[in-house]
Amino acid sequence: MSTRLTIGDFSRMTHMSVKTLRHYHQVGLLEPAEVDPSTGYRYYVTSQVPTAQVIRRFRGLDMPVEQVRAVLAAPGPDARNKLILAHLDRMQEQLDRTRTAVASLRSLLEEPAAPAALTHRTAGETPALAITGTVAEADLGTWWGAAFEELHAALRAQGAVRAGPSGILIADELFEEGSGTLVAFVPVAEEPPGDGAVAPGRVAPFRVPAAELAVMTHHGQHDDIDRTYGALGTYVAEHALGVAAPVREYYLVDRFDTADTSRWRTEIGWPVFRTTGG
Incomplete structure (x- = not known):
């Protein structure tokens, strides 16, 4: 049986700020196990910690919230891996564009423009x-x-x-x-x-x-x-x-x-x- 946790304890355990946890609740990405109807306090359970860790890593890779939600809701490993690989491909494309932009900027700053014919x-x-x-x-x-x-x-x-x-x-x-x-x-x-x-x-x-x-x-x-x-x-x-x-x-x-x-x-x-x- 999972132990109930305050949002502060859950924040420390997952390295997610309270503000981030509240936002994820609002957008339906990581909902608390329980919300006190009189105080509005959010409570989580220890079994949610692995899910929070997965979310944190995906977000660290700049995966949009909607795509993280889709990965978590995927019906099986194949569908989940397809979504993850698609995001990795987009990251690679962005990395290639960044490298090209850096090379172009270095050329602009370091190489004087030759007279063009x-x-x-x-x-x-x-x-x-x-x-x-x-x-x-x-x-x-x-x-x-x-x-x-x-x-x-x-x-x-x-x-x-x-x-x-x-x-x-x-x-x-x-x-x-x-x-x-x-x-x-x-x-x-x-x-x-x-x-x-x-x-x-x-x-x-x-x-x-x-x-x-x-x-x-x-x-x-x-x-x-x-x-x-x-x-x-x-x-x-x-x-x-x-x-x-x-x-x-x-x-x-x-x-x-x-x-x-x-x-x-x-x-x-x-x-x-x-x-x-x-």
């Missing part, structure tokens, strides 16, 4: 297959991957001939407001059908607009692509006249070409107004 060019209007969507900045990577998977599948399905590197048009609102319109496109050699029935799904014919561009190429993965944007934007602000048009990226080498991120090449085109051909 800048060119100007005229991009003509180009027929393409495209997917258009309004995307939040936090969802950009997921949307990008799904969009180009679908575009490449559409190319294969209709036997279209690719006529250049794939790219994306990025509305200013994505940078300014955290959400904006994106157009992912793949240039094609021939004009796509005008009725939009090129493939099932979101793919539709599109004409990439002509533009005068100031261009820099970013090398590697995109965690520090803001450095190239910063250098290019600084040049435009100081030496050229920016125009109100979407910035564009062209993926000269991307993850569809190689898994080696050091070989990725992303060309950033900033729309400008040119008065000379130099």
Whole structure:
């Protein structure tokens, strides 16, 4: 038979603060064995100590309360282990992102920025297959991957001939407001059908607009692509006249070409107004 414990004793035995125990009671994660109806005092029993220890360890791994509750309520070991492994996978992803961010910050602080090669060019209007969507900045990577998977599948399905590197048009609102319109496109050699029935799904014919561009190429993965944007934007602000048009990226080498991120090449085109051909 388990011995009844005051909330203070239970707190000392489990290394959980009284405030935390009250919160877990309120959210239904760890309810007292008994609550005195007249005083409101909470009482626990010794058999709850192992459960509290498990909860404390899961919370120490930053598992949300809802997921801890789901683990405790799992019908068996297999279901419980599946939930735990899913959380560990999320932790690993977060750890990878943290390591990448640390490496990028060290590079920014310790390595002086090398002068980036800048060119100007005229991009003509180009027929393409495209997917258009309004995307939040936090969802950009997921949307990008799904969009180009679908575009490449559409190319294969209709036997279209690719006529250049794939790219994306990025509305200013994505940078300014955290959400904006994106157009992912793949240039094609021939004009796509005008009725939009090129493939099932979101793919539709599109004409990439002509533009005068100031261009820099970013090398590697995109965690520090803001450095190239910063250098290019600084040049435009100081030496050229920016125009109100979407910035564009062209993926000269991307993850569809190689898994080696050091070989990725992303060309950033900033729309400008040119008065000379130099």
